[in-house]
Amino acid sequence: MTAETAPRSSRLSTREGRERAIFDAARAVFAEYGFKGATTAEIAKRAGIPKANLHYYFPTKEALYRAVTEDVLTAWLEAASSFDETADPAGAIATYIGAKMDMARADPIGSRIWASEILRGAPVIGDFLETTLVDWLNSREAIVRRWISEGKLVPMEPRYFFYLIWATTQHYADFEGQMVALNRGQPLSEAQFETAKAQVIETLLRGVLRG
Amino acid sequence: MTAETAPRSSRLSTREGRERAIFDAARAVFAEYGFKGATTAEIAKRAGIPKANLHYYFPTKEALYRAVTEDVLTAWLEAASSFDETADPAGAIATYIGAKMDMARADPIGSRIWASEILRGAPVIGDFLETTLVDWLNSREAIVRRWISEGKLVPMEPRYFFYLIWATTQHYADFEGQMVALNRGQPLSEAQFETAKAQVIETLLRGVLRG
């Protein structure tokens, strides 16, 4: 009975609490098994409710999956906004990498859902990739190109630089299991993670800053 | 009827041809759906044989999955050997990154199987991670540390540098779908891929080389 987030009889007592419990359980199960591998029975079990009750809140497995992926998408858009063109290149890049790393750390499950969605061909977020993400990348590429022409960054193809950033932040979420195995069975401590984050920022900045 | 790899009646005619067809189909299906999401029926269908015949060659889904993951592991070990300590740091790192990028390009499905295995907690390759991979990383970290103390590389924690490399090469395989969406619906051309590879090598080298 921690003083914190425990209302009377766990969070299953209210409608929203239940919906949230289903949602969180679904995130975990989808992240671990992908859409096809996930079962509504397992999700219901982890949420601590009967399966029929889950289908009362989310009529189909697909609807539940959509709700989950749309939530991940929203988080992605928030982190995207941290790439600020008004700042100097070093600041903008450092801030953006930092924000994405923090996001991977705070919500690895979200990253994994994204990854498994891409793995199976992005049937749900495909539209988003082709519209919003394309637009985002185009506008950011323009900014980076400007910085290059101003001599602030080394000549390069901007998109492959973004891939480098996305790859890394994704890795810290998706490959947590591998990192744990390589870290004496322990997850990265807060200090280790901060070291890693700083090193990623430093390495990539040295890699693209001019001078 | 291409003159190439088509024996008399497709490759299903011989025992090895059949086994190979099952194996390849299994790789694709496991990569796309993960272990749980994959079905033996789908694998058999893609291999072009009845399901019962699949179970004649591989008695269980698990056995087939093991065969597939062990094959991926072998490829990993081969690429690992391209990190050569006798070379100068720049050469060793460039060669290693190049080899891993080429591997991601040549066998994206292998990378995806690896990723989905890690995502579900590495139940099959867990042993390998804790033994062989730990040893590999330790010995390579020692080499990198030596280079750092010789003033050839910038001070850093070597393992996070390897994570940067692994993340990137993994990304080019696992997120091909995302890259296609961002590339007007086309996969990276050979030229684009070579540009990306060169840029990754240059950026990371600038990021860690001293001077």
Add this chain to the structure above:
DNA sequence: GGGAGAATTGACCAATTGGTCAAACTTATC
């Protein structure tokens, strides 16, 4: 406290799952 709507749930369903099996078919050997 009674009635209406919302929420909960065990029992159930058709379809799909991994896997079995016996019967048929090939292939090599004598």
Add this chain to the structure above:
DNA sequence: GATAAGTTTGACCAATTGGTCAATTCTCCC
């Protein structure tokens, strides 16, 4: 061409799948 071994396959099975439904319980308002 007989026989034995290896291979192929449709039919089948119990368990699990996503989802339904009617019966029950809860909640709120009068």
